[in-house]
Amino acid sequence: MAKVDAPAVEERQKGILGWIEKTGNKLPDPVIIFAYLIGILIVVSVITDWMGVSVEHPVRVNEDGSPVVEPARMLFRSELIEHLLVRMPTIFTSFHPLGYVLVVMLGAGVAERAGLFGTAMRAAVRNAPRFLLTPAVALVAMLANLAADAAYVVLIPLAGVIYAAAGRHPIAGITAAFAGVSGGFSANLFPGQLDALLFGITEAAVGSLVTDWVMNIAGNWYFIAVMTIFYLPVIWFVTDGIIEKRLGKWTGGAVAGSSDADDDPDAPLTAGQKKGLAHAGLAVLAVVFLWLFLTVDLVELVSFGAVSVWGGNPPLLNPDPALEVTQQLIPFFTSLVAGFLILFLAAGVAYGMAAGTIKTHRDTxxxxxxxxxxxxxxxxxxxxxAYFVEMFNLSNLGIISAVNGANAIQQSGLPLPIVLGLIVLFAGVLNLFVGSASAKWAFMAPILVPMLMLLGISPEMATAAYRVGDSATNIITPLMVYFPLVLVFARRWVPDFGIGSLTAAMLPYSIWLLITGIIMTIAWVYLGLPLGPGAEVGYTLPGAN
Structure with a gap:
């Protein structure tokens, strides 16, 4: 890929987009933003402690039955300083998202480096009919979120080549793929790494209110699957009905100065790659069957209870008959993090050994x-x-903000579906300035999740609303880490394609995805549909009437 200089200042979009770019570029790295937030938190804790701010905890009670009063606590207290310094390693290692994400990435790293993700994406889109090219690219792009970085590096430039080979404008292919991978970042037919990351943060936020809530990586499964179905025609409509018409007819040919074999959509998959995909598919089926076997006693099922392989109950099923089915399946849900590790690892190794990218165990x-x-x-x-969340919880400002925020919303009279829609919009605006999904959720969740729980909205629904807003505006902010890379991909085909050009091309996607996501979120809350297995829109605090 040829080196491309950064776009000149005069190329950049003026007006609101220019202001967003200039303002966002002045913001520090998210790590430093957390350092600033910790400093602000310390000052606020001193002020609120001095003012005697407190709230009655909505769940916890004293021995005499009176509600526990939670006062604001100054973080300069001796016992809090001792806690933060003595328990520093534990605070870090016990941060819920950390273990979930690292475990999943152990397997995903093998699947990506062995070539499974890249080959699977090529195989999925290379033979799509011209008319169905856009929905095929959009669907694969949203599913490719499971492949993380590989989706940006492999699929987006490949989409440009495939469109050009089909006689269509390659920029349209690039924008469609970018919209699916990044604008539909939270949409997928299956839970994945993002679910483990966000629900880990959600679990930490819930802890300030209740302690018995268990993270379910499939808690948004139904929601994100429906989001995929809704986003698909939106990306199709914007690409074919708006972007491609604006770009005009492509007359530049099918290749953009690259001789990479993987960039040629007409190049057939090698025998090794085909064999690798077949072996990976068998590995996936084997892991799925294994998890089914660990959850349902198939022998007992077939023999009508005459035999039990497990001598009682399967490892991933709670045997208590008094529990509902979804509660009995809690061990299964919480095991899915390990399941994704084994799934990605097995599929990656199976592909690599068949395709020749893994020769020994050392490669793995x-x-x-x-x-x-x-x-x-x-x-x-x-x-x-982790330190920000821990200090926020120690100061009691999280529960104080949640209770007061819930009271304010109740007094405002706003319907809860509208409140969720406004949260989607707020997350979308904030995303223009802070690109990291985990960073934004880490400082929004400690207030947002408990506040909505007090209003009867589950942590799963709060997480779903955030995800909609977070992904829709990814594609119009230069602060998004892959935005410059996509710009380079586009300039391979149109050399004078600037940052303003890319932003203007992606803006219709962002607007329509955000509108669709807000409507979907509001409708979901109104209808009270389940968000995933065992995950409902509503939530009742323990002990509440």
């Missing part, structure tokens, strides 16, 4: 280590976020 270990190397920045960010 190196790929797992490579996946961990890519998480270096996340570890730094997680340390800062």
């Amino acid at each position: 270990v190196e790929m797992m280590a490579g996946g961990m190397k890519d998480m270096g920045y996340y570890l730094v960010l997680a340390f800062a976020a």
